[in-house]
Amino acid sequence: MRTTLIACLCCLFGINTFAQSHDLEEAYQNIESKVIEWRRDIHQNPELSNREFKTAAKIAAHLTSLGIEVQTGVAHTGVVGILKGDSPGKTVALRADIDALPVYERNDLPFKSTVTSEFLGEKVGVMHACGHDTHTAILMGVAEVMANNKDKINGTIKFIFQPAEEGPPPGEEGGAKLMVKEGVLKNPDVDAIFGLHINSQTPVGMIRYKSGGTMAAAQSFTINVKGKQAHGSRPWAGVDPILISAKIIDGLQTIISRETELTNEAAVITVGKIKSGVRFNIIPESAEMLGTIRTLDYDMKDKLNKRMMEMVPAIAKAYGGEATIEIKDATDITYNEPKLVSAMLPTLIRVAGESNVVEQKAITGAEDFSYFQREVPGFFFFLGGMTPGNTESFGHHTPDFIIDDSGLILGVKALTELSLDYLNKS
Ligand SMILES: [Zn+2]
Ligand SMILES: [Zn+2]
Numbered sequence: 001m002r003t004t005l006i007a008c009l010c011c012l013f014g015i016n017t018f019a020q021s022h023d024l025e026e027a028y029q030n031i032e033s034k035v036i037e038w039r040r041d042i043h044q045n046p047e048l049s050n051r052e053f054k055t056a057a058k059i060a061a062h063l064t065s066l067g068i069e070v071q072t073g074v075a076h077t078g079v080v081g082i083l084k085g086d087s088p089g090k091t092v093a094l095r096a097d098i099d100a101l102p103v104y105e106r107n108d109l110p111f112k113s114t115v116t117s118e119f120l121g122e123k124v125g126v127m128h129a130c131g132h133d134t135h136t137a138i139l140m141g142v143a144e145v146m147a148n149n150k151d152k153i154n155g156t157i158k159f160i161f162q163p164a165e166e167g168p169p170p171g172e173e174g175g176a177k178l179m180v181k182e183g184v185l186k187n188p189d190v191d192a193i194f195g196l197h198i199n200s201q202t203p204v205g206m207i208r209y210k211s212g213g214t215m216a217a218a219q220s221f222t223i224n225v226k227g228k229q230a231h232g233s234r235p236w237a238g239v240d241p242i243l244i245s246a247k248i249i250d251g252l253q254t255i256i257s258r259e260t261e262l263t264n265e266a267a268v269i270t271v272g273k274i275k276s277g278v279r280f281n282i283i284p285e286s287a288e289m290l291g292t293i294r295t296l297d298y299d300m301k302d303k304l305n306k307r308m309m310e311m312v313p314a315i316a317k318a319y320g321g322e323a324t325i326e327i328k329d330a331t332d333i334t335y336n337e338p339k340l341v342s343a344m345l346p347t348l349i350r351v352a353g354e355s356n357v358v359e360q361k362a363i364t365g366a367e368d369f370s371y372f373q374r375e376v377p378g379f380f381f382f383l384g385g386m387t388p389g390n391t392e393s394f395g396h397h398t399p400d401f402i403i404d405d406s407g408l409i410l411g412v413k414a415l416t417e418l419s420l421d422y423l424n425k426s
Contacts, residue, residue: 021350022152022420024145024413031141032409038062039137039405040111046100046126046133048117049164050174052077055098055136059161062140066147068159075178076168079161082188083146085153085423092419093158093185093193093376095176095369096132096139097165103129106399120169129401131198131385136161138196138411145416155423156188165368167330176371185375192340193378194418195369196411198385200393204407206384207352207414208360211341213265213296214380215334218366219305219327223248223312225276225287226322232281239320241287242276248289248315248323249274255307265296267304268364294364296333331366337377344379347421351413379418383411 038058047055056077063070063081071080077098104125105113115126128134143159160179168174173181185193202208225245230238252269260267269291276287293308295301305327316323348357360382369380385403386393394400 022417024149024416027145027148028409028413031145031412035137035141035408035412036405038140039133039408042133042136043128044111044113046113046115046128048102048119048126049099049166050076050168050172052098052163056161059136059140063143063159066144068143068147074184075163075174075182077163078179080184081143081159083157085155086151087154089155089423090191091156091158091188092422093160093190094139094142094415094419095160095162095193095195095372096135097162098132098136099164099166100126100132101129101166101397103127103397103399107402127399129398130166130396131200131403132165134198134385134403134405134408135196138408138415141412142415145412152420153423157419158190160184176368180371180375185372190376192422193372193376194415195378195380196383196415197367197380198403199382200385200396200401200403202382202384203386204384204388204404205352205410206356206358207348207381208358209336209341209381210360210362211336211338213333213362214336215367216294216296216364217301217333217370218330219293220330221291221293221308221325221327223289223323223325225316227285229285230283232283235283238283240283241321242284244316244319244321244323245274245276245287245289247319248312251311251315252308255304255311259307260300260304265300266362266364267300268294293327296362298333331368332370332374334367334370334380335373336379340377340379344418344422347417348381348414351417352410383407
């Protein structure tokens with residue numbers, strides 16, 4: 001039953017699910033030490049979002065040396081490589097993000113980062129504390145394997161080295177959203193996109209994935225409540241914006257607990273900042289609240305937004321005040337197209353082994369790979385980076401974040417085989 005289903009889905013995507021590996025074992029063995037070397041070099045020379053000049057130059061030089069057509073300066077510092085196979089066919093895109101974070105590295109490594117920079121007017125350390133150095137090195141490795149095996153490619157591979165995944169500095173555009181805006185998925189038009197994220201808490205050798213909503217859409221909101229100032233002893237002479245804010249917070253949480261079908265997907269509304277008043281005995285004039293919304297389903301996101309827009313001014317009005325709410329998109333849903341996931345799962349199982357490919361729960365964190373997936377079917381999965389034998393490791397974005405680079409070669413294999421399988425029509 002399962003086999004039949006997968007076979008049918010594969011027909012839809014024109015993929016031969018049962019293709020054997022592409023006889024690239026020797027190529028993978030030869031590339032591993034280079035990938036580790038690139039990763040360590042990039043790790044030691046991290047650059048912040050939209051400032052990845054040296055990283056981009058290294059990538060561009062590497063792709064050029066392989067005879068791959070290269071575009072630079074895409075979405076500021078992005079690099080795109082286009083490799084045409086010996087036979088015509090579809091176009092598959094592979095994406096690696098290349099930016100680092102304003103974090104001082106605390107690890108004692110021979111390739112530890114000691115780089116400092118300025119971020120929002122402050123001196124900061126710079127560190128690949130999310131593992132994008134590994135993504136960059138993996139994709140450079142895939143590019144080299146592919147460029148040496150063009151006879152195996154039925155179609156075109158687009159290598160997308162994306163800046164600013166962590167978000168461009170305030171006032172700047174950047175990341176996947178800007179790449180899409182600049183047409184990265186066009187000419188040649190991309191049919192499907194694959195990407196991965198290393199994970200410091202998943203053991204080396206393991207791949208985790210989820211079909212459908214995988215990482216959440218992140219939105220921010222600002223609520224301004226207007227009341228009427230009064231003496232704290234005479235509340236009836238004013239309109240209390242603090243009390244109204246409390247009612248609004250309560251109301252927002254009932255959207256989640258009473259109106260959202262949580263058995264379908266998780267959803268979160270968090271008020272993370274509230275500011276009002278100056279003194280214990282003054283009812284202030286106004287209050288401001290900031291928060292975030294996380295959703296994993298497009299309809300749920302629309303419904304939640306609609307209800308928040310309705311509820312916030314209505315609650316304020318009920319208590320004699322006024323309130324406005326503004327919702328801004330930060331990142332969309334990282335949505336793994338279920339048909340594509342079903343079709344490509346056998347490939348991941350082939351490269352990692354059945355017991356090493358594990359389905360996981362949704363993550364309420366966000367990832368801007370979602371902007372590519374809004375345009376074309378995509379599959380984004382997680383690659384193990386925790387040292388074999390360890391049971392715990394530090395989380396992403398921390399000064400102690402560490403990745404064991406023995407896990408990188410599986411990323412090279414996975415992205416290479418996924419691309420070749422996708423392009424090899426049955
Ligand atoms: Zn990150
Ligand atoms: Zn990341």
